[in-house]
Amino acid sequence: MMNRISPSRTGVAFALALAVMTAVPACKKAEKDDAKTDKIEAVPVEVTAVRTDSVSNSFSGTAPLEAKGEAQVVAKTSGVARQVLFEEGQFVRAGQTMVRLESDRQRLQVQQASAQVEKLQRDYARAEALAREQLIARSDLDRIRFELANARSTLNLAQLELSYTNVTAPISGTVASRSIKTGNFVQISSPIYRIVSSQLLEAVINVPEAEKSKLQVGLPVQMTVDAMPGQTFEGRISRIAPVVDSGSGTFRAVAAFPGGVGLQPGMFGRLSVAFDQHNNAMLVPRAALLEGEQNSAVFVVRNGKAVRAPITTGYSQGEWIEVRSGITTQDRVITAGKAAVRDGMPVTVLAPAAPQTTAPSPATR
Helix, strand or coil: CCCCCCHHHHHHHHHHHHHHHHHHHHHHHHHHHHHHHHCCCCEEEEEEECEEEEEEEEEEEEEEEEEEEEEEEECCCCEEEEEECCCCCCEECCCCEEEEECCHHHHHHHHHHHHHHHHHHHHHHHHHHHHHCCCCCHHHHHHHHHHHHHHHHHHHHHHHHHHCCEEECCCCEEEEEECCCCCCEECCCCEEEEEEEEEEEEEEEEEEHHHCCCCCCCCEEEEEECCCCCCCEEEEEEEECCCCECCCCEEEEEEEEECCCCCCCCCEEEEEEEEEEEEEEEEEEHHHCCCCCCCCEEEEEECCEEEEEECEEEEEECCEEEEEECCCCCCEEEEECHHHCCCCCEEEECCCCCCCCCCCCCCCC
16 A cells, blocks of 8 residues: 655655755854954044154233333434434433433533523622621611522523433433434434343244133243244243223233343244143143043054044143053054044054155256
């Protein structure tokens, strides 16, 4: 008797065969996906080593340099300039004669007043002798004495006017400008020279009111000027205004710098006042900070992979930021290519570009 195959067994066998045929391609696809995952290409990046240096909390501003000692030389009398004795750039001491004006009229006034004083002195001497003999009234003697005193005052005034014909320097310093020439007529109180003393120079800076509690007299100030690139000049805060300007929200501070080191009045200075300084601070480029992060973070390269490192920042100085915690001095931070990097992704560090060398140009004859 022949055995008959049950329909149920036939269905089970068909289902098993179908499952095996379906599972084999699925396994191959999973293996391919795993292979793709294992072959993620490293992202090329540029890195910068963490460096240590001093960083400070400072305020920067600009201001022109002004001479602390400056004076206008003016004429106290009028007249024609007979001699102009100093030129721009020359040094003059206080009290030296700089201009001689015509003095003929003043000399005649002195002679006239002197003659009047001499006459009244003789009259007074005769009146005294007559008064002792009681030959003149006491009132006549007093009148002559008062006239003599008045004549002496007139003589002193004439001599003072004569001295004004020699225009002298009120301070010691360098002649910055000259306004007249020999033969010019000089009016009373008209400026003739401008003298500046470069022994001490000052720069007035306007500081935000938020910094008022930090700024103190005596704090060091560093300054650079366009006229002397590459040089830094040291000064000190000498004065601080006691009030804040309500319109600008700033207060005035004066920084003093010693003269005689090439600085001149009128130079434009860039000043930096350091309130606080941290030595041996860890610094990273500002370009290493991750953008769009709520808290500060950087990518560091460790074992060939990018590792996101949250950091605590401190002071900033130009293009460098102080890092107080989160990384070490042995780390290298990613500065370029970080937009394509994710935490834990393999990276390839690019070597820094070699500086280009320019072939020397042929000599000209």
